[in-house]
Amino acid sequence: MKRLFVIKIGGQVLDDHDQTSSFLRDFAAIDARKILVHGGGKIATRIGEQLGIVPHYVEGRRITDEPTRDLVTMVYGGLVNKMLVSQLQALGCNALGLTGADGKALAAVRRPVTQIDYGFVGDVVPGGVNTALLEDLLDGGVTPVFAPLTLGNGEILNTNADTIASTLAIAFGRTSTVRLIFCFDKKGVLSDVHDGESVIPHLTENSYASLRQSRALADGILPKLENAFATIHAGVSEVLIGDAKDLLKNTGKNTMGTLITA
Amino acid sequence: MKRLFVIKIGGQVLDDHDQTSSFLRDFAAIDARKILVHGGGKIATRIGEQLGIVPHYVEGRRITDEPTRDLVTMVYGGLVNKMLVSQLQALGCNALGLTGADGKALAAVRRPVTQIDYGFVGDVVPGGVNTALLEDLLDGGVTPVFAPLTLGNGEILNTNADTIASTLAIAFGRTSTVRLIFCFDKKGVLSDVHDGESVIPHLTENSYASLRQSRALADGILPKLENAFATIHAGVSEVLIGDAKDLLKNTGKNTMGTLITA
Numbered sequence: 001m002k003r004l005f006v007i008k009i010g011g012q013v014l015d016d017h018d019q020t021s022s023f024l025r026d027f028a029a030i031d032a033r034k035i036l037v038h039g040g041g042k043i044a045t046r047i048g049e050q051l052g053i054v055p056h057y058v059e060g061r062r063i064t065d066e067p068t069r070d071l072v073t074m075v076y077g078g079l080v081n082k083m084l085v086s087q088l089q090a091l092g093c094n095a096l097g098l099t100g101a102d103g104k105a106l107a108a109v110r111r112p113v114t115q116i117d118y119g120f121v122g123d124v125v126p127g128g129v130n131t132a133l134l135e136d137l138l139d140g141g142v143t144p145v146f147a148p149l150t151l152g153n154g155e156i157l158n159t160n161a162d163t164i165a166s167t168l169a170i171a172f173g174r175t176s177t178v179r180l181i182f183c184f185d186k187k188g189v190l191s192d193v194h195d196g197e198s199v200i201p202h203l204t205e206n207s208y209a210s211l212r213q214s215r216a217l218a219d220g221i222l223p224k225l226e227n228a229f230a231t232i233h234a235g236v237s238e239v240l241i242g243d244a245k246d247l248l249k250n251t252g253k254n255t256m257g258t259l260i261t262a
Numbered sequence: 263m264k265r266l267f268v269i270k271i272g273g274q275v276l277d278d279h280d281q282t283s284s285f286l287r288d289f290a291a292i293d294a295r296k297i298l299v300h301g302g303g304k305i306a307t308r309i310g311e312q313l314g315i316v317p318h319y320v321e322g323r324r325i326t327d328e329p330t331r332d333l334v335t336m337v338y339g340g341l342v343n344k345m346l347v348s349q350l351q352a353l354g355c356n357a358l359g360l361t362g363a364d365g366k367a368l369a370a371v372r373r374p375v376t377q378i379d380y381g382f383v384g385d386v387v388p389g390g391v392n393t394a395l396l397e398d399l400l401d402g403g404v405t406p407v408f409a410p411l412t413l414g415n416g417e418i419l420n421t422n423a424d425t426i427a428s429t430l431a432i433a434f435g436r437t438s439t440v441r442l443i444f445c446f447d448k449k450g451v452l453s454d455v456h457d458g459e460s461v462i463p464h465l466t467e468n469s470y471a472s473l474r475q476s477r478a479l480a481d482g483i484l485p486k487l488e489n490a491f492a493t494i495h496a497g498v499s500e501v502l503i504g505d506a507k508d509l510l511k512n513t514g515k516n517t518m519g520t521l522i523t524a
Contacts, residue, residue: 047336050313070341074309078340079332082411082418086363090416096365101348103358103404136402140395142365149344154352156344 004138004176005034005251008165009183011041013244014080023183024084026247028091033138033176035168036095037146038084039161044075058116064158069120073099073156076147085145095143100124100150100157103133106164108150108157122150122157124164129171166231173235180236181251182224183244188258189225193218203260205229228260237261266400266438267296267513270427271445273303275506276342285445286346288509290353295400295438297430298357299408300346301423306337320378326420331382335361335418338409347407357405362386362412362419365395368426370412370419384412384419386426391433428493435497442498443513444486445506450520451487455480465522467491490522499523 007027013019027036048055048071056063064072081097088095100106100122106129108122128150137144146168148161162182169180188199191211200211208225211217217225228239242250242257249256269289275281289298310317310333318325326334343359350357362368362384368391370384390412399406408430410423424444431442450461453473462473470487473479479487490501504512504519511518 047313051309052312073344074336074340076340077344078336078338082335082339082361082363085361086413086416086418089363089366089413094366095363097361097363099344099347099359101344101351101357101359103399104351104356133402133404136398137365140398142395151348151351154348156348 002176003032004172004178005030005032005181006037006165006169006172006178007034007181007183007247008037008039008161009244010039010161012185013183014038014041015043019244021087023244023247024087025091028088028093029248030251032251035134035144035146036084037148037161037165037168038076038080039148040072040076040080043080044072047071047075061116061118063117064119064121066120069156069158072158073149077149077156081145081147088143088145093143094141095145096137097145097147099147100159103130104151105130105133106146106150106159106167108152108159110152110157120155120157122152122159124150124159124167129168131171131175162227166227169231169236170234173237178236179238179240179251180231181240181242181247183247184241184257185243187243187246187256188241189221190218191216199256200258201255203258205262225260232260232262264438265294266434266440267292267294267443268299268427268431268434268440269296269443269445269509270299270301270423271506272301272423274447275445276300276303277305281506283349285506285509286349287353290350290355291510292513294513297396297406297408298346299410299423299427299430300338300342301410302334302338303342305342306334309333309337323378323380325379326381326383328382331418331420334420335411339411339418343407343409350405350407355405356403357407358399359407359409361409362421365392366413367392367395367406367408368412368421368429370414370421372414372419382417382419384414384421386412386421386429391430393433393437424489428489431493431498432496435499440498441500441502441513442493443502443504443509445509446503446519447505449505449508449518450503451483452480453478461518462520463517465520467524487522494522494524
């Protein structure tokens with residue numbers, strides 16, 4: 001089977017110019033098929049404030065109203081995405097920016113209104129990944145770079161970047177050996193939350209179950225691990241949680257972060 | 263040879279919601295390979311004002327300084343491009359938005375500084391169109407939608423949409439029968455500038471020369487016609503100047519606008 005890396009980079013790195021440059025240098029140097037998924041960062045908040053877009057919250061959750069949807073379309077789909085694409089091009093990586101609307105790459109549905117109406121928020125539908133288009137691009141030496149936006153019923157929807165990365169990994173898991181890498185603000189999953197070096201190098205379902213029983217893991221990491229194992233169950237070979245700085249190590253054999261497998 | 267339509271739509275149409283919807287319905291209905299190139303419209307100016315970006319002019323020419331470049335990247339590459347792509351998707355047209363940076367679709371050079379430093383403005387280089395990528399997309403049933411942005415030396419550059427449309431038409435002229443359509447605020451080239459119905463249905467180099475001699479044409483149209491004939495000389499079969507409202511007629515045999523051929 002072909003190998004593929006799906007790599008998610010979040011706002012913390014993107015907010016820092018030097019960290020972004022360094023990450024992109026490493027990303028460009030990965031000598032394999034790869035897809036980048038990026039989050040937003042604080043720049044959308046800053047531009048939103050300048051434009052007088054008032055954030056709306058319901059029960060502590062940010063709602064994507066129409067001005068906010070247009071804001072993230074501009075900032076994530078335009079400014080951030082094209083900044084990443086042009087920098088990667090300068091590094092010799094043939095990047096191509098996409099939202100879920102482009103070539104129907106990621107079909108979603110607007111999240112149904114229950115207690116909360118999240119507004120223009122999309123959940124990717126099963127089978128919603130246009131793998132044929134993405135395979136063609138990858139086979140042509142192109143590296144897709146996804147903004148966290150999807151297409152639902154002919155409109156752009158705001159979608160969590162972690163979810164997009166998992167969804168892409170699962171869709172490609174059928175035909176490729178996929179390593180899904182979440183770039184994180186720590187070196188990996190820590191056995192001692194106060195010791196940044198206490199990285200658990202490998203987690204399987206069995207070792208995860210015993211660590212949970214002994215309550216050795218920080219609460220904050222549990223949803224990420226639940227999501228990682230769900231992705232593994234859905235057919236992805238490997239999920240890695242690690243520091244953006246260790247990207248090149250984490251795409252190799254001797255990983256620095258936490259490698260999660262079945 | 264395969265047929266291809268390269269269609270340029272400008273700001274006047276994009277500034278009007280109903281005109282845009284109507285244009286996109288017609289564009290989606292064109293049953294042939296097609297590429298859309300869009301301009302900006304007033305929305306970039308409006309958002310720029312809200313963000314406090316002060317336009318700079320030198321000798322009456324707008325300069326693309328860095329804040330303006332980031333503004334057009336956001337607005338043209340993000341907001342306008344994805345609005346058009348998602349609306350086309352809703353109409354069943356498999357659109358995919360591109361800037362020149364994406365997949366190195368349009369390589370440019372930053373305009374050399376002579377008397378004026380235009381800033382981040384790009385001129386597409388000969389051979390700068392990645393026709394291999396675009397042919398693959400077209401063959402896969404995808405319709406490229408270009409924002410007026412190119413890639414020069416690893417950075418996004420602001421580029422005139424008319425020029426991008428001509429450049430694309432010329433690059434495809436080698437392998438396809440191309441009709442390049444400029445959507446215009448009049449029905450076509452007028453023989454009497456005071457009579458909006460006095461469309462000249464067909465112009466060749468000979469008829470154009472005699473019309474110029476008799477000074478029958480408005481001055482404003484001359485640069486457009488010079489550009490059209492330059493495009494024809496570079497191997498494009500047909501250039502059409504017409505009203506956005508007449509798009510479907512103008513993609514057919516009995517055109518409503520002015521058809522320009524060798």
